[in-house]
Amino acid sequence: MKNRRALLMMALAIxxxxxxxxxxxxxxxxxxxGASNKIVVAATDVSLGQRLTxxxxxxxxxxxxSLxxxxxxxxxxxxxxxxKNSVLRDEPLSEAKLAPAGTLGGLSALIAEGKRAITVRVNDVVGVAGFALPGNFVDIIVNTQANDRAISKIVLExxxxxxxxxxxxxxxxxPRVVNAVTLEVTPGQAENLDLARSVGTLSLVLRNQxxxxxxxxDGATKGTLLGAHEAPVAPPPAMPPAASAAPVAARHRVQVATSAPRARSCIGVIAGVQRSQECL
Incomplete structure (x- = not known):
């Protein structure tokens, strides 16, 4: 009886x-x-501009x-x-992170379609103390002379x-203090920037990303800087009309003629042994 009960309990447990x-x-x-798929990822950290091996x-x-x-x-x-973008180890690769097929490595792979790269000389002040780093956006100010006045103006944004x-x-x-910074610009902006650095001095202004x-x-001049407006240049005095100048000249000639002493003519007269002079 006990064995049967134990077997029943074991069967129920099973x-x-x-x-x-x-x-x-x-x-x-x-x-x-669901089923897994194999995708291509980076085997190591790879920097932008590098050619994949x-x-x-x-x-x-x-x-x-979740591909x-x-x-x-x-x-x-x-x-x-x-x-054209840096990737980390085990990060999936996609066409959005790659330059077009046939692109050579280096800086040219980073230039967007329709853009150009131009380099400007900077120093620790012009380069925003080295905080103008790759990937940042800057504005460019030129300081030059315009109409005999010093002016500073933002020329590119x-x-x-x-x-x-x-x-x-x-x-x-x-931050890195360097002596040259390469910027991405349109062809028109490249022309303006080249002209700006030839007519004045450039400064980079770091801006929010x-x-x-x-x-x-409108730009800053000495007048706007000091809170005063420069006095306008007075126009030259107008010359008197030619028609009115003639009567004035005529009157002047009359006055001169009347004020000058009248000329007198004299003749000598000889009567016998006497000599005299008569003036008209």
Whole structure:
């Protein structure tokens, strides 16, 4: 009797155990994500402007329901492509992070379509104490002479800094004092900037990265700086009309004629041994 009861309890325990295992398996299957896909990621940290090599790439399993937008799956097609954004290790690669196929490495890969790169000479003051770093936006001020007056005026706004000296990395935040800064501009802006540095001195003004509002100003002169307006230049005195000048000249000639002494003519008269002079 006791053995039969013990066997019954063991059978019930086995049944309950199998039921628990089946329920747990079903729950786990519901929690498991869908099938994984292999995508191409960076095998190491890669800086922008670098050309990808096989050692920089690897494939990594990624859940199919959370694939990054534009993720690439064929690493063979990426060898030789140039990055236009820095990537970290195990970061997925996409076309948005790559320069167009056939682009050479270096600074030229970072220039946007339709833009140009131009370098200006700076110092610790002009370069905002070294805080104008790659990836920042700056305004450009020129100080020059206009109409014999000194004036400072913003000539270009929201200009992207591509590189400082020969460095293009955008991950550093420590200021760097350099002697040259390379800027990304349109062809028209390149012409204006080249003219501005030939007629005056340039200064860079660091601006907020997310502030697109223009800084519309009239420029600063000595008058506006000191709170006084420069006196306007008086026009030259007008010449009198030619018609009115003639009578004045005539009157002047009359006055001169009347005021001058009248000339007298004299003749000598001889009568015998006497000699006299008569004046008319």
């Amino acid at each position: 049944v309950f155990g199998l039921t628990a295992v089946a329920l747990a398996s079903r729950w786990l299957l519901r929690q498991t994500p 096989p050692e920089m790439l690897k494939q990594l399993d990624w859940p199919a329901d 990054p937008r534009g993720a690439l799956k064929d690493s063979g097609k990426l060898v030789g492509r140039v990055l 929201r200009i992207l800094v591509l590189a400082v000296a020969q460095e293009v990395g955008r991950d550093e935040t420590k 997310v502030d697109p509002r223009p800084g519309t100003t």
